Amino acid sequence: KQEVTQIPAALSVPEGENLVLNCSFTDSAIYNLQWFRQDPGKGLTSLLLIQSSQREQTSGRLNASLDKSSGRSTLYIAASQPGDSATYLCAVPAYGGSQGNLIFGKGTKLSVKP
Amino acid sequence: DGGITQSPKYLFRKEGQNVTLSCEQNLNHDAMYWYRQDPGQGLRLIYYSQIVNDFQKGDIAEGYSVSREKKESFPLTVTSAQKNPTAFYLCASTQDNSNTIYFGEGSWLTVV
Numbered sequence: 001k002q003e004v005t006q007i008p009a010a011l012s013v014p015e016g017e018n019l020v021l022n023c024s025f026t027d028s029a030i031y032n033l034q035w036f037r038q039d040p041g042k043g044l045t046s047l048l049l050i051q052s053s054q055r056e057q058t059s060g061r062l063n064a065s066l067d068k069s070s071g072r073s074t075l076y077i078a079a080s081q082p083g084d085s086a087t088y089l090c091a092v093p094a095y096g097g098s099q100g101n102l103i104f105g106k107g108t109k110l111s112v113k114p
Numbered sequence: 115d116g117g118i119t120q121s122p123k124y125l126f127r128k129e130g131q132n133v134t135l136s137c138e139q140n141l142n143h144d145a146m147y148w149y150r151q152d153p154g155q156g157l158r159l160i161y162y163s164q165i166v167n168d169f170q171k172g173d174i175a176e177g178y179s180v181s182r183e184k185k186e187s188f189p190l191t192v193t194s195a196q197k198n199p200t201a202f203y204l205c206a207s208t209q210d211n212s213n214t215i216y217f218g219e220g221s222w223l224t225v226v
Binding site for chain 2: 046091103
């Protein structure tokens with residue numbers, strides 16, 4: 001059964017630092033991986049989706065990479081800002097499920113200090 | 115604006131009661147989903163529906179029920195059989211041939 005793990009569970013950094021969030025999955029037979037942002041008490045917002053044929057995706061200061069063979073993905077945030085403070089979750093599709101049938105990690109709670 | 119509306123935002127349930135969480139979308143999406151999130155945890159799938167009048171159980175369907183009578187609506191009932199219902203509930207939707215998933219703002223359910 002697919003399992004998704006995110007390390008670290010929490011991270012606190014000073015403003016301006018570059019940082020990396022990690023996501024690992026046990027079954028490499030995925031066709032994409034998504035990174036989401038969740039603000040406290042709110043729903044999820046999709047940040048980046050990487051197809052299995054891609055190695056990375058970029059959006060502004062965010063860059064996500066995918067290494068299927070090793071079962072890993074990273075989310076790189078450049079020049080972090082206090083507004084980046086949120087929980088970041090990664091998710092992969094459940095095998096045989098519909099597009100929104102996702103398996104999530106527990107998330108990394110990021111705090112960026114001014 | 116197009117999106118997903120969940121209501122109520124906060125709901126309190128007494129022991130033995132059934133409660134229903136509302137989810138409405140105006141995105142014209144075919145598929146809708148209900149997820150549960152416990153504090154410090156990832157999301158777990160309760161039920162999903164890919165088409166009107168059809169739905170499938172997710173990983174933690176016991177103690178929950180759903181209906182899909184209209185394309186835009188996918189209500190979730192938390193029954194008295196759900197022994198630990200206190201959680202944050204998220205509704206989502208997707209369109210066919212698209213990997214983009216949209217989430218509502220969530221509903222907090224607390225047992226009192």
